[in-house]
Amino acid sequence: MAKKVTARRAKPVAKKKVTAALPEGASKRKTKPPRAKTAARRSGKAPRAKTAAKSNGLDADMLWSMYRKMVQIRKFEEHVWDVYIRGLMPGLAHLYIGEEAVAVGACAALREDDYITSTHRGHGHCLAKGARLDRMMAEIMGKEAGYCRGKGGSMHIADMSLGNLGANGIVGGGFGVATGAALSAKMRGTDQVSLCFFGDGAANQGILLETGNMAAIWNLPVIYVCENNQYGEHTPSDKVTGSERIVDRAEAMGLAGVRVEGADVMEVYEVVAAAVSRARRGDGATFVEMMTYRFRGHHVGDAATYRTAKELKWWMENRDPINLLGERMIKHGIADRSRLERVDEQVEEEVVEAVEFARNAPLPPAEQAREDVYA
Ligand SMILES: Cc1ncc(C[n+]2csc(CCOP(=O)(O)OP(=O)(O)O)c2C)c(N)n1
Ligand SMILES: [Mg+2]
Numbered sequence: 001m002a003k004k005v006t007a008r009r010a011k012p013v014a015k016k017k018v019t020a021a022l023p024e025g026a027s028k029r030k031t032k033p034p035r036a037k038t039a040a041r042r043s044g045k046a047p048r049a050k051t052a053a054k055s056n057g058l059d060a061d062m063l064w065s066m067y068r069k070m071v072q073i074r075k076f077e078e079h080v081w082d083v084y085i086r087g088l089m090p091g092l093a094h095l096y097i098g099e100e101a102v103a104v105g106a107c108a109a110l111r112e113d114d115y116i117t118s119t120h121r122g123h124g125h126c127l128a129k130g131a132r133l134d135r136m137m138a139e140i141m142g143k144e145a146g147y148c149r150g151k152g153g154s155m156h157i158a159d160m161s162l163g164n165l166g167a168n169g170i171v172g173g174g175f176g177v178a179t180g181a182a183l184s185a186k187m188r189g190t191d192q193v194s195l196c197f198f199g200d201g202a203a204n205q206g207i208l209l210e211t212g213n214m215a216a217i218w219n220l221p222v223i224y225v226c227e228n229n230q231y232g233e234h235t236p237s238d239k240v241t242g243s244e245r246i247v248d249r250a251e252a253m254g255l256a257g258v259r260v261e262g263a264d265v266m267e268v269y270e271v272v273a274a275a276v277s278r279a280r281r282g283d284g285a286t287f288v289e290m291m292t293y294r295f296r297g298h299h300v301g302d303a304a305t306y307r308t309a310k311e312l313k314w315w316m317e318n319r320d321p322i323n324l325l326g327e328r329m330i331k332h333g334i335a336d337r338s339r340l341e342r343v344d345e346q347v348e349e350e351v352v353e354a355v356e357f358a359r360n361a362p363l364p365p366a367e368q369a370r371e372d373v374y375a
Contacts (some may be wrong), residue, residue: 002038006017021229026221032276058332063334064264066104066105066266067322067335067340068347069104069108070322070325072122072350073097073123073343074100074322075347076123076133076354077095077097079137079354080095080123080137080300081093083141085300088141089142089154090142092300092313094121094155094297094298095300096121096123096294096295097226097294097296098229098293098319098320098321099124099267099294100124100321101263101292101325102124102225102227102262102292103125103128103197103198104265105265105267106223106268106269106272107128107195108269108273109272110182110195110272111192112130112162114193115192115195116129116163116178116196116197116367117164117165117175117177117178117197118164118168118174119159119171119174119227120167120169120171121199121294122154123151125197126157126159126167129159129162129163133351133354134246134353134357135147135352136157136356137354137355137357138357138361140259141357143363145358147159148357151372152167153335154167155167155168157299163192165177165178171199172198172199172208174196174198174203175208175210175211177215178222178224179194179196179211182220182221183214183220186218191280194222195272197225198226198233199227200226200238200241200246201231201232201237202226203226203246203249204232209253212224212249212250212285212287213254215255216253219282219285220285221280221282222279223276223279223285223287224286224287224288225288226247226288227262228290228291229292229343232280233298234298234304235306237308244290245259247287248354249287249295250287254258254283256285256286257287257289258271258288258289259288259289259291260289260290260291262287262290262291262292263291263320264321271288272288293315294314
């Protein structure tokens with residue numbers, strides 16, 4: 001007779017310190033991520049961060065640029081929500097609100113000719129890699145002026161000229177593309193790197209093991225960035241993921257691994273910049289787990305009733321990446337509230353213009369329906 005299995009995990013993972021301010025009932029899952037440098041040291045071979053954005057030598061221009069970009073993503077998506085509610089776009093969109101620091105910090109560490117692969121929750125990645133607001137919004141509204149001539153929509157925005165190899169409706173669909181791009185860069189003898197964004201849910205797709213292993217044995221210039229927002233659709237990550245720390249899988253694949261507080265754009269930048277330098281030097285791939293949280297539902301039509309208002313409130317009050325950076329800039333005398341507000345107002349105007357552009361742009365003509373179809 002088969003033995004009754006009582007414990008879900010055969011071997012308990014090492015105990016983590018639980019943040020005192022965590023909401024009740026969330027302590028099992030919402031452990032405070034260790035500081036990146038501690039995690040890096042622990043893993044032995046993970047990159048050590050050494051960049052201009054270190055806490056005391058703050059690079060003001062860079063912080064302003066990261067602040068502005070995060071606000072741009074936030075406002076763009078608030079307008080996507082509005083466009084959806086007004087019935088101006090076909091289909092759905094998965095909002096990135098709350099996770100902005102991951103895309104912005106990571107892409108700030110890349111060159112324009114480096115590659116990214118994105119996910120179904122991809123607006124933030126695309127904007128952080130340099131996409132234009134008007135063409136993004138046009139794509140979301142299915143207009144010909146969009147990045148994929150209105151045929152891709154929210155989940156398939158790509159722009160090869162920016163190294164954006166594409167958002168992807170297939171969960172885990174970026175692993176093969178990003179790893180292949182890294183192999184291509186290596187074979188062509190360039191020093192380009194490739195960065196793969198994916199979710200905690202995607203981390204359970206088998207292809208991660210296959211591609212991560214290839215990256216390790218071929219020493220590929222790739223960075224795997226796991227956006228652990230702690231849910232895959234409506235399912236809490238700990239219900240479907242055997243290890244509390246997804247980054248622990250890195251060691252098994254022979255990759256360097258680091259876990260990062262994903263709401264801290266500077267920490268994200270520092271760790272990814274170190275991983276990028278490592279990859280460019282030919283020292284191989286890195287796996288970075290970013291602890292983050294989405295403030296909206298899985299997609300625009302999801303009321304997110306599977307999580308508590310208290311949990312959401314905690315994250316919004318304590319881990320809003322835009323507020324965290326704004327307060328830090330004020331503390332260090334780089335910004336004051338009125339200048340931050342001016343940025344918000346300017347960006348709002350830019351996004352409103354993009355919405356108007358997209359609204360007035362024509363739909364693709366019917367004759368184009370069969371173009372760009374691979375059969
Ligand atoms: C191969 C595949 N399986 C299932 C789905 C349906 N699906 C869409 S999003 C999603 C959850 C993905 O979770 P995660 O990777 O954590 O990303 P998040 O939505 O949290 O950003 C699922 C299961 C899909 N699109 N592709
Ligand atoms: Mg997730």
